[in-house]
Amino acid sequence: MNISETNSTGGRVLLDYDGSIAFVTLSHPGRLNAITVFMWQELQRIFTQLSTNQALRCVVLRGEGGNFAAGADIREFPTQRADLAGVQHYHTRVLAPALSAIASCIHPVLAQIHGVCVGGGLEIASQCDLRIASSNARFGVPINRLGFPMAPDEMRGLLALAGRAVTLEILLEGRVFDADEAMSKGLLTRVLPEFEVEADVMRTARRLASGAPLAARINKQTVARLCAEHEPLSEAELQSMFSYAQSRDHHEGVQAFLAGSQPVFTGE
Numbered sequence: 456m457n458i459s460e461t462n463s464t465g466g467r468v469l470l471d472y473d474g475s476i477a478f479v480t481l482s483h484p485g486r487l488n489a490i491t492v493f494m495w496q497e498l499q500r501i502f503t504q505l506s507t508n509q510a511l512r513c514v515v516l517r518g519e520g521g522n523f524a525a526g527a528d529i530r531e532f533p534t535q536r537a538d539l540a541g542v543q544h545y546h547t548r549v550l551a552p553a554l555s556a557i558a559s560c561i562h563p564v565l566a567q568i569h570g571v572c573v574g575g576g577l578e579i580a581s582q583c584d585l586r587i588a589s590s591n592a593r594f595g596v597p598i599n600r601l602g603f604p605m606a607p608d609e610m611r612g613l614l615a616l617a618g619r620a621v622t623l624e625i626l627l628e629g630r631v632f633d634a635d636e637a638m639s640k641g642l643l644t645r646v647l648p649e650f651e652v653e654a655d656v657m658r659t660a661r662r663l664a665s666g667a668p669l670a671a672r673i674n675k676q677t678v679a680r681l682c683a684e685h686e687p688l689s690e691a692e693l694q695s696m697f698s699y700a701q702s703r704d705h706h707e708g709v710q711a712f713l714a715g716s717q718p719v720f721t722g723e
Contacts (some may be wrong), residue, residue: 466490466528468497469519475512475664477505477562480519487525487571488518490579492535492545495527495553498579502556512664512671514560515656516583517567518576523592526574529601532709542700543693550575551608557582558612559679561672563663567656568592569649573631577642578605581612584675586642587656588634589649594642595631602708602720603699607688615682617641 466483479501481488490498505514518524527550535549536542557564557579566580568588573595580586596605596613605613605626614622621640634646647655663671688696699705704720711718 466494468494468501470501475510476660477508477511477514479505479514479516481517481524482519483528484520486528487522488520488576489525489528489530490575491528492531492549495549498553499556502553502560506556506559506561511562512666512668513660514562514564515567515660516557516564516579517656518569522570523566523568523572524574524576524579525571526576526596526598529709529712533713536700539697539700543697546606546697547608547693550578550606554578554582554608554612561675562668563671563675565656565660565663567652568634568643569652574598575609578609578612581616581642585644585659587652587659588637588643588646589652590634590646591649592634592637592646593631594634594637595629596625597629597631599626599629600708600718601712602702602704602706602718604696607693607696 466486466489469478469480469482471478471480479498481490481494483489483491483494502514505511536545563585564583566583566586568580568586569592570589571593572580572588573593574597577594577596598605610622613625617625617640621642625640634643637643638646645655704718707720708718
């Protein structure tokens with residue numbers, strides 16, 4: 456069975472089933488599966504739906520056409536993130552609920568990663584329980600070139616996975632790096648040659664599906680509880696973190712990207 460919805464941007468999220476295994480596929484042809492607002496909303500809807508399906512045992516999250524995801528679709532930024540209110544809404548009401556739905560899915564979630572896995576793509580992969588990647592995959596969060604930081608709810612998964620030092624390295628340098636380096640940084644479960652990944656993902660999914668589902672759910676709940684923060688961020692802290700939205704550098708970075716030119720940052 457294949458379930459999909461789409462909109463005028465061309466991006467969509469596909470949902471398929473093979474017995475007790477669900478397959479969620481990011482699909483945005485010609486855009487390296489760049490994630491639109493509609494796709495973020497679909498991810499939230501689909502993973503919320505999957506968590507209500509007691510017959511499932513495992514979810515495989517993947518990208519279509521040889522790539523995982525090239526982050527959020529920057530073409531939407533001028534309309535979706537035009538000011539402070541838009542930026543805060545985008546990150547707290549669109550991206551954060553999608554990532555939370557993936558992280559809180561009651562079933563084990565396995566990321567199958569090929570090609571590009573950067574920005575929002577890496578944020579999505581960080582919320583999965585296991586990550587199996589092709590040796591040709593590329594990782595990173597080069598958003599410093601766009602003049603903005605990573606939002607708190609998006610950093611949460613990466614920080615939990617990679618720790619303080621690696622998270623800061625990834626964000627401050629803004630490099631794109633290969634799968635072996637991603638593995639050494641603790642971002643991946645394992646790296647395999649391109650032609651072996653799909654078969655290994657299926658073997659892993661079947662192992663997960665054959666385990667006791669209640670034990671898997673309790674393990675996920677326990678890990679989440681033991682890793683939970685003690686205090687949420689205050690409204691004042693959130694406002695401070697999103698204040699970059701009105702900076703010259705942020706607008707310069709987005710406009711330069713869309714124009715295919717080199718940004719000139721001034722610190723304003």
